Amino acid sequence: MPRIRERQLGASALLACVLGCGGEPTNLAPAAAPAAPAVCATFYADGDLKGATLVSMGVADNSPTVPPAFNDVMSSVAVTEGCTVMAYADGNYGGAEVTFTQTAKTVPPTINDAMSSYKCTCGGGSAK
């Protein structure tokens, strides 16, 4: 008889725990997926990542033109890890093209003060 009461006690204690023992919340949030980078790359008007900036947002950002104030001024670029920037000397992805897979505090002469359009992609995604 005492053993049965013991078992009943154990069962009710277990039930109480299922309903909530306190402490950790029971509704566990699913593991967060790696967030897509909000910024693909940041272009700078001057070298050493200085001067006016133009920010490329998203995992696939194509700009056939850049804002007039930023046309032919890019001199350095900060590339988000895992992202790739293709900078073009002319609009609509024309002219000399330089690809950046990492931050460049200086850029090749072919693209320095020349960028007029760009494509930026992250995570191996293909831009259209």
Ligand SMILES: [Ca+2]
């Ligand atoms: Ca410049």
